Amino acid sequence: MSSAPSAGQRGRLSVIATPIGNLGDLTPRAAELLGAVDLLLCEDTRHTARLLAHVGVRPPCQSLHAHNEAERVADVLARLEAGSHVGLVSDAGTPCLSDPGARLVDAVQAAGHRVETLPGPFAAAAGLAASGLTPVPFAFWGFAPKSAGQRERWLEARLTPAPDGGPMTHAVYVPGRDVPGLVAQLETLAPEVRLVVARELTKLHEGYVRGAPAAVSAQLTPEQARGEAVLLVEVSAPIPSAASRVPDVDAEIAQALQTGADRKPFLRELSRRTGVARRELYRRWLELADEPR
Ligand code: SAM
Secondary structure (H helix, E strand, C coil), X not given: CCCCCCCXXXXXXXXXXXXXXXXXXXXXXXXXXXXXXXXXXXXXXXXXXXXXXXXXXXXXEEECCCCCHHXXXXXXXXXXXXXXXXEEECCCECCCCCCCCHHHHHHHHHCXXXXXXXXXXXXXXXXXXXXXXXXXXXXXXXXXXCCXXXXXXXXXXXXXXXXXXXXXXXXXXXXXXXXXXXXXXXXXXXXXXXXXXXXXXCCCCCEEEEXXXXXXXXXXXXXXXXXXXXXXXXXXXXXXXXXXXXXHHHHHHHHHHHHCCCHHHHHHHXXXXXXXXXXXXXXXXXXXXXXCC
């Protein structure tokens, strides 16, 4: 005989957004619920302990992160089956969005348990709203790959105008230290786009650097390259194809050959700035060095 609990007995999973830098952004509903759950699943229990201390509550906590999410699912389902109220938070912002949790939520939904959302901070939306760029349509892509070569292909596949040909804004997450490299790459890949680097949102040093990629690059100070950032890229026309960009690289290599630049550091810097793989630049270097000048 089926032992499925009635709707009244069922447990529930609450997906709870938390601040991205300003504790004042925790909603009253989220604060109340953090103190009421039977179990709180945290991306990092030590990180969430600071938030819980601020609220003044001490729910039982367990970790749920990228490496144990799959294992946690069965246990959470059993708890929900038994009628528990389980909360899910990440280190900052909305769980599941470039954070753990989506696999668990899918399993809980599929099992027919109650799921509720407590909306709140989401860095991409917060940055977009304050950027002044076209807000609708927008696309959220999460983290860009770290390696310049992969990132070039990744950006090329994503940075498009809207399907109707109008402008569309793309939100990309990037650790602060990678901001200068990504902006430099956009200088070559998509020099015409409108770019906003939205930094340290809701924190003391919140700031926005706006302009075409070359202008943003010129304005970025080393301090601004630290901390957390969302890049917002408004694309109004298809970006230049890879083929049409090659001559730019060729021209720079030809000039470096003429001036006798030191090959290794030059190609390293050119690769960092353009996102073109170093071995490809090396191949062009050899070819151009052989050509009569
Ligand atoms: N789930 C989170 C959300 O709702 O936005 C995102 C978590 S993801 C692991 C962390 C990335 O989000 C950072 O590398 C940065 O790109 C972005 N981010 C988080 N907090 C931010 C802030 N205060 N200002 C700017 N970007 C932030």
